[in-house]
Amino acid sequence: MINIETATYYTATKKYHLDFPSLEKDIDVDVVVIGGGFSGINTALELAERGITNIAVLEARYLGFGGTGRNGGQIMAGIGHDLSKIQKDVGEEGVRAIFEISDQGADIIKARIAKYGIDADFCHGYAYLGFNGRQAKTLRTWEKEFKSLGSPHEIRYMEGAEVRSIIGSEVYGSALLHMGGGHVHSLNLLLGEAKALASHGVQIFEHSPAVEVSYGDRITVRTAKGSVRANKMLWACDSFLNGMEPSLHKTTINTYAFQCMTEPLSDALIEQISPIRGAYSDIRPVIDYYRVTRENRLLFGAATPLIEHIPRDLKAWNRALMLKVFPYLDQVKIDLAWGGPMACSPNLFPQIGSLPQHNNVFYVQGYSGFGVTPSHIICKILAEGMAEGSSRYTLISSVPRAPIPAKDQLRPAIVSAGKVWHQLAGYWSGRR
Numbered sequence: 001m002i003n004i005e006t007a008t009y010y011t012a013t014k015k016y017h018l019d020f021p022s023l024e025k026d027i028d029v030d031v032v033v034i035g036g037g038f039s040g041i042n043t044a045l046e047l048a049e050r051g052i053t054n055i056a057v058l059e060a061r062y063l064g065f066g067g068t069g070r071n072g073g074q075i076m077a078g079i080g081h082d083l084s085k086i087q088k089d090v091g092e093e094g095v096r097a098i099f100e101i102s103d104q105g106a107d108i109i110k111a112r113i114a115k116y117g118i119d120a121d122f123c124h125g126y127a128y129l130g131f132n133g134r135q136a137k138t139l140r141t142w143e144k145e146f147k148s149l150g151s152p153h154e155i156r157y158m159e160g161a162e163v164r165s166i167i168g169s170e171v172y173g174s175a176l177l178h179m180g181g182g183h184v185h186s187l188n189l190l191l192g193e194a195k196a197l198a199s200h201g202v203q204i205f206e207h208s209p210a211v212e213v214s215y216g217d218r219i220t221v222r223t224a225k226g227s228v229r230a231n232k233m234l235w236a237c238d239s240f241l242n243g244m245e246p247s248l249h250k251t252t253i254n255t256y257a258f259q260c261m262t263e264p265l266s267d268a269l270i271e272q273i274s275p276i277r278g279a280y281s282d283i284r285p286v287i288d289y290y291r292v293t294r295e296n297r298l299l300f301g302a303a304t305p306l307i308e309h310i311p312r313d314l315k316a317w318n319r320a321l322m323l324k325v326f327p328y329l330d331q332v333k334i335d336l337a338w339g340g341p342m343a344c345s346p347n348l349f350p351q352i353g354s355l356p357q358h359n360n361v362f363y364v365q366g367y368s369g370f371g372v373t374p375s376h377i378i379c380k381i382l383a384e385g386m387a388e389g390s391s392r393y394t395l396i397s398s399v400p401r402a403p404i405p406a407k408d409q410l411r412p413a414i415v416s417a418g419k420v421w422h423q424l425a426g427y428w429s430g431r432r
Contacts, residue, residue, distance in 0.1 A: 008070045008338040009261040009299055015119050016191035023208040023226035030054040032221050032228045034210050035236030037068035038375040039364045041193050043234055046383030048200035055202045056228045060209035063194050064187045066240055067342050071372055072289045072301045074279045075182045076126055078102045079374045080349035089399050103149045105373035106180050118192030121294045125278025126181025129172040135283055136174035138430035143176055153180035167280060168272040169325050183279035183291040186372050215358045235363040239341040251401035252366045255415045256310055258339035259301035260318035262332050270296050285426040308415040344368040346402045352382045353397035362386055
């Protein structure tokens with residue numbers, strides 16, 4: 001198995017060195033949050049900004065241990081992979097409402113960075129890339145849809161030689177430039193948000209895994225050396241739920257994603273790779289995604305497209321994919337490679353809501369690989385639901401969760417079958 005504690009680009013370049021204690025006492029709060037990634041910290045911060053500050057956040061390891069601290073850092077539009085998958089649940093008007101919400105993530109992140117002075121290397125510039133005519137048609141449709149939301153940013157479809165003005169690769173025939181998107185140092189963003197959260201008086205505890213949870217009008221969460229009693233709680237563990245809440249555990253399944261980071265590159269080479277110093281992804285069902293960093297490195301990520309497995313040599317595996325896109329980087333060294341699990345839902349749409357028999361127990365999970373930007377949207381809406389309620393929360397929490405039978409016994413086979421089906425469906429949806 002992969003060692004997910006291996007150094008990543010993010011841990012190697014973090015600017016905030018925060019240290020929170022472990023829980024070694026019994027405390028009473030209004031809200032307890034289990035999970036110290038984007039979901040847990042962002043929801044708590046949204047609540048704190050609403051005046052609900054008597055909150056305790058419990059993190060089993062350290063803040064950003066999970067997907068928040070090892071992703072691509074992509075700031076892109078959207079929630080989930082394909083909103084048509086949930087149209088039967090929310091209707092055409094519901095899909096349109098969610099689509100309109102889904103374009104707000106970048107603005108939420110930028111506003112938070114500005115409000116709290118967070119140093120997270122936010123950079124504008126995103127491009128969705130197509131290989132063939134089917135994908136070109138899809139990108140032209142996306143251009144119309146994105147523009148319909150009235151974005152003030154440049155959104156422009158390109159094809160042929162024009163594509164090379166934004167990406168230095170010959171493999172793509174079309175592109176959709178969206179200057180409202182971009183990229184961010186996700187771990188510095190999280191840690192800056194955690195610092196802001198602590199400034200509101202919220203208690204954060206690291207190295208404090210929950211070992212027992214008892215529901216009721218007052219919820220009790222026990223750790224090895226302490227406990228939290230609360231009126232409300234939030235499960236925000238995503239791929240690290242580890243079966244603690246069976247009803248949530250059965251509706252997501254973990255798959256793995258992997259990233260690598262090159263050695264520092266020259267300004268000329270960075271300019272060749274990315275004239276806009278931006279972030280990119282193709283639009284296949286299982287994407288390649290990459291971006292340049294502030295330190296002139298290329299960060300490249302992907303997942304296995306068909307058969308679920310963990311490559312033995314992550315550097316070699318990621319490098320081979322990178323060279324398909326940028327063959328002229330064949331002499332460039334890979335300094336680091338890493339990876340880890342991410343929780344996927346059957347419809348590839350995030351899951352939020354409260355437990356049917358316990359309306360004071362909330363949850364958020366299942367970003368399905370697209371979590372950096374959507375988590376900031378989803379958690380704002382989740383906080384509305386946990387505080388006073390809202391029509392947006394009612395809409396998104398109405399999307400049902402489907403169980404995944406035999407997920408613990410047959411995880412690799414189920415994920416592989418899902419990838420094969422996802423790839424085949426990509427032909428019908430214009431993404432293959």
